[in-house]
Amino acid sequence: MIQLLWLIPALPLAGFVILALGGARLSRRAAAWIGVGSVGISALLTLALAVAFLRGLPAIPAHIRQVWTWFDVAGLNIGVSFYLDALALTMMAVITGVGFLIHLYSVGYMAHDDGFSRFFAYMNLFVGAMLILVMADNLMLLYLGWEGVGACSYLLIGFWYRDPANGYAARKAFVVTRVGDTAMAVALFLLFDRLGSLQIQELMQRAGAQWGVGTILPTVVALLLLGGAVGKSAQLPLQTWLPDAMAGPTPVSALIHAATMVTAGFYLIARTHLIFELSPLAMSIVAIVGAATLLLAGFSGLCQTDIKRVLAYSTVSQIGYMFLALGVGAWAAATFHFMIHAFFKALLFLAAGAVIHALSGEQDLFKMGGLRRELPLVYLVFLAGAASLSAIPLVTAGFYSKDMIIWEVFASNRGGTLLWAAALAGALLTSIYTFRMFFLCFEGPLRTPVAHKPGWNMSLPLAVLAVLSLVAGFLEIPHSFGGGVQIFSHFIQSALPATQLLPARESNEILCQLASAAAALGGLGLVWWLMLRSPQAGAALTRQPLAMKLSRFWLNGWGFDWLYGLLFERPYIFLAQINRADIVDGCFTLLARFGLALNALAGAAQTGRVRTYAAGLTVGAAAIIAWVVWL
Amino acid sequence: MNTLFYLAAAVAILATLLVITRAHAVHALLYLIVSLLAAALAFFLLGAPFAAALEVIVYAGAIMVLFVFVVMMLNLGTHSVRGERQWLRPAAWVGPGLLAAVLLAELVYVLGGWSAPATTPAAIGPREVGLALFGPYVLAVELASVMLLAGLVGAYHLARPQKEAEGEA
């Protein structure tokens, strides 16, 4: 069974090739079958593979399958080889499973779009590249997938390229992530230079053997890798591209900008966790980046008017949780939250897409409302997703994953009370902005008439994801609940180390859970009170001058775009304008001018008159004689 | 005898000066013949009777006759003489004159420093020249003959009536 590992990324890539070559010649039906079918078969294969893998545990925690040699130059042997362990399998399961559901949904969502087969071609390419990213056995192949998903992200954000704003958003995403990618490439160079390999497992062993804890090299490498991770995962300070990336079609936002690609940063850090563990400083920075991002994005999410931008900021915020968990060494918690987040965030995006689809492309929350009766299924699944995102206790999967993070941030030996407080505040914020969005969308009067009801191919993925968003959490039930269930962390601990908890804090688990439950429910209650119970109070609050100012500030994402515009864009444009005439090129133009002048000079000598030539000869003769005689 | 040489030299230079200043081509040709004859005399005095004879026969004879034929064929008439006078303004002489003066000064400087002793050359007759010519220099003779053949073919080709070439020109 493991032999078929290569088929999993190969199928979507084959789908891409067929769709790209077929283009508009393929009927919509055929394109849909190829696009959805390739990912679906991959998902089934992943399932079968998971069974085989689980049967091998715990004796064989990892499998390596080399498909062929990519290149072999001067001691650098890079193979197209795949590495399968618990972490990779989790990622693969999410990518193919959620990916399949989103593909299925897209058949309905994109049904009337002109670029139908182009859309599925890009989506298949994305799934293939993402699978290569998570299955890669060496960092070179991982980087191939990394750049591949970046390219697909660019292509899909700018999918409706006729609107220049979409093209701008695509370019922004591409350029901003490129900043991080460059750091990551430097990290790769450094690793190869110092450790002489790019095989991930070999690198980890050599790093552990050659580098001491807390020395400078692992810190530098870890921080460079973190640079790549924050770019891809839209964390501080490179988070600005993700809200704009919502210009793409909603299934794209669900697949790429919520469930899979933006978690590549998390995956990278988890995959190279041994290097990070060698550098306590880098770990702390990861945790701080995560905490700061989740708070910042949470505040920004409070004020957005576009339903997709709320979800984008919530994605940034939730990935912040993952980074925070990584930073405190809560590897299993981060992975668990990644999986659950993929379920409920994909669900929320798809449900939001169903709403947008129903309202003929309307994305403004303040033009929605009253959809509870119009779209009951969407209402229910959205409620499930929102509850899971807000971590409503006991009944949602989000509670179990987020609570695990919050608890381990508190209790881990790398954690701390401050980080814990940030995580808790983030939970409160999450609950507030989620239910603000939910109430604006589904409660109140109907503001825009409903045009389309979602078909079966849109409803089915929503239902499946809603169920997953609620029940997937039961894979991991905390100790304090009568011993609990630790299926997931046992599974993932075959690849990632267990969290080091401080014994002194272990007894406080139940208190910590109560706090996070209170934060989630408190946020819900607050929003309910301000928006539904006494709307006057809510309106009065938003009319406060300070609130209005903050609102505008947060709406624009804390002014990061403005800041970067001031720091990078303006000086660059200024320099470009100075250099409009291309000063460096001027040197070369000068050279060319010099050549032309010489040519003109030599050309002037060519008068075409025999007598002038003869005179030249004579002068030459006189000069030569003079030279011979007097010198 | 030396006086005779200097006399011949003076005649040659004077006649050549007249050649280059004439406006009428036939006049110039006649002066050039005089100059060449003077040169032939100088050859003879320098002990090269064979060269002198060839100078008279080939240069003053054949080549100049060729010129005369061409001038006659062109049938230039008086208007060309007028045009020639126009071209020969005094200013036109300044540049080449100066250039030639510089070169002459240089040559005088070089040759003046070359104070070779006066010699009395023995005459080298046609016999010695012929022996040398068809002895060590036989290859040069062949080369000269090939060159003359090339000249012949070239002249024939150029002078051929070209009907089809008219259109191109």
Add this chain to the structure above:
Amino acid sequence: MVTIPFSHGLLLAAALFLLGVICVLTRRNIIFMLLGLEIMLNAAGLAFVVAGARWGQPDGQIMFLIVLAMAAAEVSVGLALVLEWYHRMHSLDVDQASRLRG
């Protein structure tokens, strides 16, 4: 035979040669240019003969013969060109032949 300094013979050749140069540089009539060339060739031949006489060897005269043959070939081709040229341009102005101007 004469007993003149070697340099005097060469100076005579130089003077004739330079007169030929002046002729070539000054005259616009192509026939006069050819005449100038003849003068220069003849001067060169004279220099050879003078040198041959100086050393009492026949080589100078042989070089003169070769110069002579060359002059003959040159003049035949040159005059043929003059005829063709005049036929086309109806002029002997050499400055009109300047189509190779750079």
